[in-house]
Amino acid sequence: MKAFCLNNISKVALDTLKGADGTVDTIEAADSILVRSAEMKEMDLPENILAVARAGAGVNNIPLAKYAEKGVVVFNTPGANANAVKELVLAALLLASRDLIGGNEWVKANANDEAIAKTAEKAKKNFAGTEIFGKTIAVVGLGAIGILVANACIDLGMKVVGFDPYLSTANALKLNSKVKYTTDLKDAVKTADFVTIHVPAMDSTKGMINEEVINEMKKNVAILNFSRDTLVKEDALGAALEAGNVRKYVTDFANPKVVTFKNTIILPHLGASTEEAEDNCAVMAIAELKDFLENGNIKNSVNYPAMAAGVKNGASRVTIAHKNVPGVINHFTKVVADAGANINTLLSQSKGEFAYTVLDTDQPVEAKLFNGLEGVIRVRVI
Numbered sequence: 001m002k003a004f005c006l007n008n009i010s011k012v013a014l015d016t017l018k019g020a021d022g023t024v025d026t027i028e029a030a031d032s033i034l035v036r037s038a039e040m041k042e043m044d045l046p047e048n049i050l051a052v053a054r055a056g057a058g059v060n061n062i063p064l065a066k067y068a069e070k071g072v073v074v075f076n077t078p079g080a081n082a083n084a085v086k087e088l089v090l091a092a093l094l095l096a097s098r099d100l101i102g103g104n105e106w107v108k109a110n111a112n113d114e115a116i117a118k119t120a121e122k123a124k125k126n127f128a129g130t131e132i133f134g135k136t137i138a139v140v141g142l143g144a145i146g147i148l149v150a151n152a153c154i155d156l157g158m159k160v161v162g163f164d165p166y167l168s169t170a171n172a173l174k175l176n177s178k179v180k181y182t183t184d185l186k187d188a189v190k191t192a193d194f195v196t197i198h199v200p201a202m203d204s205t206k207g208m209i210n211e212e213v214i215n216e217m218k219k220n221v222a223i224l225n226f227s228r229d230t231l232v233k234e235d236a237l238g239a240a241l242e243a244g245n246v247r248k249y250v251t252d253f254a255n256p257k258v259v260t261f262k263n264t265i266i267l268p269h270l271g272a273s274t275e276e277a278e279d280n281c282a283v284m285a286i287a288e289l290k291d292f293l294e295n296g297n298i299k300n301s302v303n304y305p306a307m308a309a310g311v312k313n314g315a316s317r318v319t320i321a322h323k324n325v326p327g328v329i330n331h332f333t334k335v336v337a338d339a340g341a342n343i344n345t346l347l348s349q350s351k352g353e354f355a356y357t358v359l360d361t362d363q364p365v366e367a368k369l370f371n372g373l374e375g376v377i378r379v380r381v382i
C-alpha cells in the first residue's frame with residue numbers, strides 16, 4: 001500500500017503501517033488516496049490510483065460515479081466518527097439553551113473589574129436560559145450519528161421524534177423504543193423545540209430544510225446542523241432567523257452567507273475533530289485499503305458493491321471492475337477456460353450500474369486477457 005494523503009491523516013493510524021506499506025509524497029507514486037474533506041470533484045486521478053478511502057462519513061467532496069467509471073473504488077468509514085459528532089451535538093443543544101458564549105464574553109470584557117464577582121451576580125440575568133429536560137427534539141436522519149443523538153436525548157429526559165424513511169433494520173434495532181418514529185418530515189418537526197439534521201448531502205437531500213418545512217416548525221425552534229450546509233435553504237433560514245421564528249441556528253459549517261445571519265453559533269467543522277474519531281476513521285480507512293489492495297476485497301464502498309472473498313485461493317486472483325450488464329460472466333469464464341485454467345472461486349456482486357467479480361484460478365492467468373471485453377473497466381491480477 002502506497003497511500004497519498006490529501007488531508008492530514010491520524011499519525012497514530014499511519015504509524016501502524018509496516019514493511020512495504022506506507023505513504024508517498026506524490027500522487028504519481030501512489031496506488032491509493034487517503035482523504036478527509038479535501039475537494040476532489042475537479043480532480044482527475046492518474047491511472048495508478050486504484051482506490052480512495054475517505055476517513056470519515058460524508059463523501060460529497062468525491063465524484064463517486066466518475067471514479068467508478070475509471071474502476072476506482074471509493075470507501076468511507078461508517079460510524080467511526082459518530083460519537084464525536086454526537087457529543088458536539090449535545091454541546092450545541094446546551095449552547096442553544098443557555099447563553100454560555102454571551103456569559104463568557106461578558107466575563108472576558110470585564111476582566112479588569114476588581115469587583116467582578118459582585119458585578120457578575122447583577123449581570124447574570126442577561127444570560128439566563130432554559131433547560132433541555134422535557135423538551136422535544138426532532139432527529140432528521142437516523143444513521144450512525146442520528147441514532148446516538150436520539151438515544152442520548154432520551155437519556156437526558158427529552159422527548160424525541162425520529163425521521164428517516166430509509167431507516168435500516170440494524171439501526172432500527174439500536175433505536176431506543178421511546179423514540180417516536182415517523183416517515184413524514186413535517187410531522188417530525190411540528191412539535192419540536194429543537195431540530196437536528198443528520199442526513200448525507202446528496203442531490204435528493206439538498207435544501208430539504210426549506211421554507212415549507214421551516215414554516216411547519218414551532219415559533220422559537222432551534223435548528224442544529226452538523227451534517228452539511230447545503231441541506232438547508234439558507235435564504236429561508238435567514239428570513240426565519242430575522243423574523244424570530246427560528247430563535248437559534250447552531251451549525252458546523254461556515255459560509256459567506258450564514259456568517260451574516262443573526263442568532264447563529266457557527267463552528268469551523270469540528271464535528272469529527274477529536275483524537276479518538278481521527279484515529280478510528282484512519283484505522284478503518286487504512287484497513288479497507290489494505291484488504292482491497294492485497295486481496296481485492298471491498299468493505300464499506302460507496303460506489304462499488306461489497307466483496308468478501310477472503311484470501312487468494314489458487315495461482316491467480318483476478319479482480320474485475322465492470323459494468324453491470326448481462327452476459328459478462330460468461331465471457332470471463334470462457335477466457336479462463338481458453339487459458340487452460342480452472343476456476344476455484346467465482347464471486348460477483350453488483351451495485352447500480354457497476355459490478356465487481358473475483359475469480360481465483362488454479363493456473364496463472366494474465367490481466368490483458370480480460371481487457372477489452374464488453375463492460376470491463378479495470379482488471380487486476382493478485
Ligand SMILES: NC(=O)c1ccc[n+]([C@@H]2O[C@H](COP(=O)([O-])OP(=O)(O)OC[C@H]3O[C@@H](n4cnc5c(N)ncnc54)[C@H](O)[C@@H]3O)[C@@H](O)[C@H]2O)c1
Pocket residue numbers: 056057058059078079081082085140141142143144145146163164165166167168171198199200201204205226227228252269270271272273
Ligand atoms: N460535522 C462533522 O464533522 C460530521 C462528521 C460526520 C458526519 N457528518 C455528516 O453527517 C452525515 C451523516 O453521518 P452518519 O455517519 O450518521 O451517516 P449514515 O450514513 O450512518 O446515516 C445517514 C442516515 O440518513 C438517512 N437518510 C438518507 N436520506 C434521507 C432523507 N432524505 N431523509 C431522511 N433520512 C435520510 C439514511 O437512511 C441513514 O440512516 C454525513 O453524511 C456527513 O455529511 C458530519
Ligand SMILES: O=C(O)[C@H](O)COP(=O)(O)O
Pocket residue numbers: 036037038055056057058059081269271272273
Ligand atoms: O463527513 C464527515 O465525516 C465529517 O464531516 C468530518 O469531516 P473531516 O474529516 O474533514 O473533519
